Amino acid sequence: MSLKCKTVDDVQMKMHRNLIMLPLRRTKSFLRSVAVLVSCFALLASSALSQSIEKKPKPSDELFRDGFIPKIRIAIPPAGIATLRKYQWQWGGTNEDRLAVLGTVTDEGKTYTNVTIHLKGAAGSFRPVDQNPGLTLNFDKEAPGQKFHGLQKLSLNNSIQDPSLCSDKFSREIYRRVGVPVPRTGHARVFLNGRDLGLYVLAEGWNKQFLRQYFKNVDGNLYDCGFAKEINPNMHVNSGENPTNHSDLIALAAATEKVSSSKKLDALKPLLDIDRFLRLAVLDALLWNWDGYTIGHNNYRVFHDAERDKMVFMPHGLDQMFWRPDAPIMPGGKGTVGRAVLGTREGRDRYMELAREFMNTFFDSDTLTDRIREISASIQPVLADLGPAAQARQKRGADQLSMLIKLRLGSLRMQLNGSSNVVRLDSGKSISVTNWDADLAADQNIHLKATPGNLAMAKSVVWLEAGFYRVEGRVKTSGLKVHGGDEQFGAGFRVVSERKPSTGVSWDWFPFRESRDYIKRAELLAANSRDQRITTDSDWRKLTYDIELRQPMADVQILCELRADKGEAWFDTSSIRLTHVASPKKAAPKTQQTAGKTIAP
Numbered sequence: 001m002s003l004k005c006k007t008v009d010d011v012q013m014k015m016h017r018n019l020i021m022l023p024l025r026r027t028k029s030f031l032r033s034v035a036v037l038v039s040c041f042a043l044l045a046s047s048a049l050s051q052s053i054e055k056k057p058k059p060s061d062e063l064f065r066d067g068f069i070p071k072i073r074i075a076i077p078p079a080g081i082a083t084l085r086k087y088q089w090q091w092g093g094t095n096e097d098r099l100a101v102l103g104t105v106t107d108e109g110k111t112y113t114n115v116t117i118h119l120k121g122a123a124g125s126f127r128p129v130d131q132n133p134g135l136t137l138n139f140d141k142e143a144p145g146q147k148f149h150g151l152q153k154l155s156l157n158n159s160i161q162d163p164s165l166c167s168d169k170f171s172r173e174i175y176r177r178v179g180v181p182v183p184r185t186g187h188a189r190v191f192l193n194g195r196d197l198g199l200y201v202l203a204e205g206w207n208k209q210f211l212r213q214y215f216k217n218v219d220g221n222l223y224d225c226g227f228a229k230e231i232n233p234n235m236h237v238n239s240g241e242n243p244t245n246h247s248d249l250i251a252l253a254a255a256t257e258k259v260s261s262s263k264k265l266d267a268l269k270p271l272l273d274i275d276r277f278l279r280l281a282v283l284d285a286l287l288w289n290w291d292g293y294t295i296g297h298n299n300y301r302v303f304h305d306a307e308r309d310k311m312v313f314m315p316h317g318l319d320q321m322f323w324r325p326d327a328p329i330m331p332g333g334k335g336t337v338g339r340a341v342l343g344t345r346e347g348r349d350r351y352m353e354l355a356r357e358f359m360n361t362f363f364d365s366d367t368l369t370d371r372i373r374e375i376s377a378s379i380q381p382v383l384a385d386l387g388p389a390a391q392a393r394q395k396r397g398a399d400q401l402s403m404l405i406k407l408r409l410g411s412l413r414m415q416l417n418g419s420s421n422v423v424r425l426d427s428g429k430s431i432s433v434t435n436w437d438a439d440l441a442a443d444q445n446i447h448l449k450a451t452p453g454n455l456a457m458a459k460s461v462v463w464l465e466a467g468f469y470r471v472e473g474r475v476k477t478s479g480l481k482v483h484g485g486d487e488q489f490g491a492g493f494r495v496v497s498e499r500k501p502s503t504g505v506s507w508d509w510f511p512f513r514e515s516r517d518y519i520k521r522a523e524l525l526a527a528n529s530r531d532q533r534i535t536t537d538s539d540w541r542k543l544t545y546d547i548e549l550r551q552p553m554a555d556v557q558i559l560c561e562l563r564a565d566k567g568e569a570w571f572d573t574s575s576i577r578l579t580h581v582a583s584p585k586k587a588a589p590k591t592q593q594t595a596g597k598t599i600a601p
Contacts, residue, residue, distance in 0.1 A: 005577040055548070059150030066378035070154070070202075073191040074135070076103040076117060077084065081193070088599065089126035091578045107149075118194060125160050125319075132197045133571040134158045135190075136205065153205025156190055158197070162319035163397030166375040167377060168201050171287055171318035173371070178279045178358065181261045181303075182315045188384055193522065198390065199382050201319075206238045206301060217364040220304030228298040230336055239302070248304045252311050252337070259340040265347055273309060273310045278347070280313050281338055282354045284411060285331055286363060287321045287396060290509050295333035304531060313337070323511055325407035328499040329355060329415040332466070332507055332551045342552035345424075348465070359416055365409045369402040369412070418495055418555050422463040425580035433558055436460050446571040448491070450480070450564040457561045458571070465553050468526060469496060472544040473576030475534060475560075480567035482535045488519065490533035491569035493545035494559045498520035507550050524549055540572065545582070 064069055066299070076084070080101030087099045100118040104111055116138040116467035119129060127133045140152045148154060169185040176182055188202040204210055211218040222241030229235070233250055237243035251271055258267035268274060281294040289450035292315050299317035304310075323417050330351060332339060341347040376398045383391045423431060438458035439448050448456040471493045482489045500522050502508040503515045515521035525531055549556065558578065560571040 002182065008562075018556060019295060027050055032575055046117060058282055058390065059147075060184075063149045063154075063204075064184040066374060067381075069187045069189055069199070069379065069382050070107050071189045071191065072202075073105070073106040073435045074103055074117070074137075075193055076101060080117075084117075084129040084133075084317065086100075088128070089119075093173075101113055105137060105139075105148065112139055112143075112146055112148060114146075114155040114466040115139055116141045119172070120155060121158070123319075125158060128159065129192075130461055131156045132160075133192075135138070135192075138205070140163060143595060151204055152209050153207050155203045155205060156188060156318070159199075159201050160317060162201075163393050164372070164401045165201065165379060165394055166372050166398055167321050167401060168203070168317075168319050169375055170290070170368075170371055171321050172315075174287065175283055175315055175318075177362070178283065180276055180280050180283065181211075181312065182316070182318075183210050187379055187382070196386075198386055199379060201511065206316075208239050210302065211239070215303070215305055215307065217305070217307040221246070221248065222304075223302040225293070225298065225300050225302070228296065229337075230297050230334070233569045235302070235357060240304070241561075244550040248311060249302070256336050256340045260336075260343055263344050265341065265344050266413055268337075271311060273305065273308070274341065274347075274350075276314050277337065277341065278354055279350050281341070282313060282351055283356060284315070285327070285329060285357065286331075286358060287318075288316060288324050288327050288408060288409075289315060290323055290327075290511065291317065291320055291386075293333075293335045293337035295331055295335070295509050297334040306338050322401065322404035322408050324501070324509075325404055325511075326498060327408075327501075328409045328551055328554050329412055329555045330551065331499075331509065343466070345465075356416065358410060363409060363412070365406045368405050368409070372398055372402050372405070379535055406567075415555065418461065419463055419553065422465065422553060423578075424465060425467075425578075427580050427582040430579035433460050433462070433473075433573070433578050434540045436560075436573060440573060444573050446560050446573060448560065448569045450562055450567045450570075452565045455493075455561060455563050457559050459557045459559045460531040461555055461557055462578065463553065463555050465548055465549055466549050468581040469495075469547050469549065470579045471547070471576070472579070474572040475543050475569060476540045477534050477536070477538045477562075477567060477569045480534070480569075481565045482563075483565050489563045490535035491562045491564075492531070494541050494546060494561050495524045495547045495556055497549075497551075497554050497556045498522065498561065499523055499551065499554050500524065505548050505550060534569070537567075542575075 063070070074435040080103060083099050083101050087097070098118045100116050103115050104113050106112070118138045119126070119133050119135050121127065121134040127135055128460050135156045136153070137148070138153045139146045139148050146379050148246040156371070157168065159168070160167065165187070172182045176184070183204040183206065185201055185203045188200050190197040190200045206222060206224070208218040211222065221243060222238040223235040224238050226236060231249050231253055233246040235246070235249065255267040255271050259265060265274065283289070284294045286294045290296055291298050293313055299315065301316055303312045304315065305312050330348065331344065332342065379394070383394055392484050411522070425431065436446060436458050437460070441447055446458045448458070450456060451545045455532065473493070475491055477491050480490070483561060497521065500507055501514045503517065503520045505527050526546045532543040532547055534541070547556070562569040
């Protein structure tokens with residue numbers, strides 16, 4: 001079933017067809033189909049979903065229909081090929097560096113001349129012209145009025161990073177469904193100077209023609225971020241009537257700083273389409289678009305909607321999704337606008353409202369994976385012609401994507417349930433830590449016994465907002481025998497988060513920097529923190545553990561731990577408290593506490 005429901009009439013026709021034709025024995029599937037269709041009615045009622053300007057069918061619609069796969073034959077003269085060979089993507093490069101040449105394109109017997117062609121792609125997807133390059137084709141730049149199936153400009157993506165060949169089309173449908181502008185995608189079989197490059201993802205280009213689908217006034221600047229760059233006055237302009245005037249970006253950056261300091265959205269409201277931005281941010285998280293703006297400040301465009309005088313963020317390059325199924329439902333990222341918005345309570349509340357809406361209406365694993373199967377089925381004829389190896393690679397990719405979707409949705413539903421109980425503490429305020437996953441003794445103590453080579457622990461899960469916190473409570477030990485001087489040995493507190501991917505206080509979402517040391521990576525230990533452990537026998541004494549949560553919101557596990565060869569530890573639950581600390585205090589030297597005194601390590 002398609003994820004796109006364009007009009008109420010479309011939905012009614014689809015529902016009528018299902019009611020008549022669906023066999024009664026498939027009751028479960030039938031009910032699921034009706035639920036999805038009803039959700040389309042709910043989403044269509046949302047004002048944010050009715051912001052597409054062009055309602056009439058367009059000649060380009062055919063390009064993005066499942067199963068329509070044109071054969072695009074590109075011819076570039078030897079001099080043009082020699083020019084393209086000179087271009088190699090490099091760090092710090094700009095779009096202006098890309099060399100363009102002229103060529104011809106043939107499709108269904110029709111030939112398009114003077115087509116402007118340049119290589120596309122960046123760190124992961126760029127390939128030289130003699131391999132399987134990504135290409136951008138502009139049909140009317142040097143031949144005014146020339147269009148390919150109604151399009152002035154399109155991109156041909158080699159999908160090096162998406163063996164399923166489904167991710168881009170699937171993900172863009174979801175962003176478009178909730179009112180986030182993004183170019184449509186289909187597929188094409190591409191030939192370059194007679195060489196069969198195989199099956200590509202075809203995307204409509206970033207230009208005014210695309211913008212008119214969403215905006216009445218398309219004269220504002222459409223900015224291209226380049227590679228992994230934050231909004232800045234030097235961003236490349238794809239289109240716009242005043243490309244040298246970047247005052248809109250300067251104003252947005254200044255407003256972002258004010259929001260970050262005030263913790264209120266007021267300064268951004270006149271400049272940013274906050275509703276669309278939050279929809280983008282929510283989908284970046286649910287689909288885990290780690291390479292998008294709100295998480296990795298990459299692969300995005302920014303458009304100045306001159307009619308409303310607001311900036312609109314749009315996603316680009318959605319070929320690497322769902323990489324971290326257990327990632328946070330509300331991640332913090334590198335994008336300064338996203339950090340500013342989610343740094344406010346209003347922004348977080350509106351974000352979670354949208355997350356619940358999306359999860360309750362159409363984020364169903366059967367619905368989403370059915371769509372992956374539909375897209376896969378639509379490209380099988382071409383894959384069969386390309387051979388068994390191409391078919392096998394695509395099947396493995398589609399199966400992997402479907403598995404990641406199911407895992408992601410399972411984690412999201414668990415997080416959604418827990419996040420409804422987020423603890424909000426003003427600076428200096430504290431709460432008792434309860435809900436321990438341990439059988440408490442009559443005196444309400446947690447009693448842990450050491451087992452050689454193992455960790456004895458009890459935990460309590462708490463949802464917190466970003467900030468500095470201190471865990472403190474009374475602990476006593478008896479008969480301890482600790483092996484070695486590892487800082488993890490002994491009795492004490494520790495705070496971890498399953499969502500945290502990297503060591504240290506940072507949360508680095510770049511997949512290849514993920515730490516495999518779960519114990520170190522998951523820790524929320526603050527820099528300059530107090531991390532106290534008892535390593536010998538001790539009567540009751542107070543221990544503290546300082547943490548820093550850098551996510552806007554996340555579930556953390558407060559642990560009572562005993563790691564020793566032998567011995568016992570007791571934790572007084574009535575004394576264990578969590579306090580929101582205004583700012584981190586200067587660290588005292590890390591110590592190990594023994595019975596009666598504190599000894600420097």
